[in-house]
Amino acid sequence: MADELKKYRNPIWQNKENRHIVCEMLQSDGQYLIAHIVAGPESEGGVNIDYDAVIAEYGLDDLDARTASHQEQREKNNVREKEQAEAQLMRQKQEVLFNMKLEAFEIDIVKNSENKELKKLIRKSKTPLEIQAYTTILIQKELDKDEQ
Amino acid sequence: MSNNGYLYVASVNKAYYYAAKKSAESLLDFYPEAKITLFTHEEWVEGEDYKIFDNIITDGVPNHIRAKLWALSQTPYDLTLYLDCDTLIEHEDISNVFDHIGDNDIIFTRNRPYNAKITKLSDTEEMIYHCGLLLYRNNEQTKNLMDNWYADYLKQREPNWDSSPYPYQVRNWDTFTMWNLLTNSNHNVKVGDFPSPDARWNFVIGYKDSELDNTDRVIFHYTIHKHELNKNEVYQSQ
Numbered sequence: 509m510a511d512e513l514k515k516y517r518n519p520i521w522q523n524k525e526n527r528h529i530v531c532e533m534l535q536s537d538g539q540y541l542i543a544h545i546v547a548g549p550e551s552e553g554g555v556n557i558d559y560d561a562v563i564a565e566y567g568l569d570d571l572d573a574r575t576a577s578h579q580e581q582r583e584k585n586n587v588r589e590k591e592q593a594e595a596q597l598m599r600q601k602q603e604v605l606f607n608m609k610l611e612a613f614e615i616d617i618v619k620n621s622e623n624k625e626l627k628k629l630i631r632k633s634k635t636p637l638e639i640q641a642y643t644t645i646l647i648q649k650e651l652d653k654d655e656q
Numbered sequence: 657m658s659n660n661g662y663l664y665v666a667s668v669n670k671a672y673y674y675a676a677k678k679s680a681e682s683l684l685d686f687y688p689e690a691k692i693t694l695f696t697h698e699e700w701v702e703g704e705d706y707k708i709f710d711n712i713i714t715d716g717v718p719n720h721i722r723a724k725l726w727a728l729s730q731t732p733y734d735l736t737l738y739l740d741c742d743t744l745i746e747h748e749d750i751s752n753v754f755d756h757i758g759d760n761d762i763i764f765t766r767n768r769p770y771n772a773k774i775t776k777l778s779d780t781e782e783m784i785y786h787c788g789l790l791l792y793r794n795n796e797q798t799k800n801l802m803d804n805w806y807a808d809y810l811k812q813r814e815p816n817w818d819s820s821p822y823p824y825q826v827r828n829w830d831t832f833t834m835w836n837l838l839t840n841s842n843h844n845v846k847v848g849d850f851p852s853p854d855a856r857w858n859f860v861i862g863y864k865d866s867e868l869d870n871t872d873r874v875i876f877h878y879t880i881h882k883h884e885l886n887k888n889e890v891y892q893s894q
Binding site: 591594595598599602603606609610613624627628631632 | 678681682685686688744745746747748770771861862863864865872876878
């Protein structure tokens with residue numbers, strides 16, 4: 509509970525050189541909102557009472573540690589999101605191939621064909637183009653057979 | 657003369673039965689001599705099924721989503737490759753699968769945490785084995801394990817079953833039941849892994865292609881869509 513009454517929560521550096529902090533700041537309605545607190549470069553001697561209050565409460569070392577931890581977490585999240593996006597794309601491609609193979613084998617002429625070699629090639633296909641090509645060849649061969 | 661074969665179990669929803677037939681047809685395309693057994697409900701069996709399956713068993717097959725656990729110990733084969741119905745065979749190596757049992761009683765492929773709903777039970781406990789495909793030896797200890805797998809799964813589904821210290825959702829998973837049996841009981845069953853890269857033996861939809869390590873998939877494992885389940889007959893026990 510005590511933590512909720514703090515005026516500043518979870519501060520990290522946005523830009524330490526510019527003495528720029530991002531944190532959650534307590535508002536008059538009791539809500540916390542993200543706030544950017546900028547004191548400017550130390551050489552310029554700017555003063556920001558919120559900046560001074562955050563430093564007084566947390567200290568420079570704690571802010572450094574929080575910033576490092578935040579960056580590490582963000583990098584992990586980026587890696588995870590990238591992996592999830594790749595997995596999603598992979599799954600979509602696999603679904604397309606799978607559905608195409610099912611559709612190919614739902615064609616009676618393909619299903620009932622005894623041409624095992626071409627059927628195997630359809631099943632082994634790794635791209636939609638292969639499926640389409642081998643299915644077309646198989647159908648053509650079956651039709652040619654019927655004509656003879 | 658070896659007595660090795662492939663086993664499918666289709667219950668509850670006819671979509672599983674149709675999927676099992678498709679999978680078995682793909683198996684026969686690559687291995688026409690394959691011996692295949694199907695456990696299913698009598699009412700679903702069609703005459704043409706005997707062109708695909710050598711053996712169709714309907715006696716006593718429970719109308720249960722995990723009927724497979726009931727059927728496993730009743731395999732007619734010395735070595736059995738159990739496959740979920742939602743699989744397709746894609747390579748001739750399927751005929752050599754039995755060579756990989758070694759001196760094990762049962763071998764599994766491994767779960768991929770990035771592609772599974774749940775694998776980690778705690779910081780030190782993880783359900784590593786994928787239970788949708790397994791190769792096993794028909795002996796007393798393995799049969800006991802399989803029978804206990806079904807019995808424990810039924811207990812796990814009872815409303816008052818206590819999942820603690822594990823998440824409640826584990827009650828849905830037969831993978832958890834098997835993990836629990838292999839971890840906390842002694843069935844004297846020698847457990848092993850499919851040869852590396854194991855993903856080629858059970859390539860579950862969503863796996864990365866890199867899992868194959870430049871080899872070809874032997875078995876592709878998809879998931880039957882909900883709309884397929886919704887449009888198909890749900891078996892009503894007599």
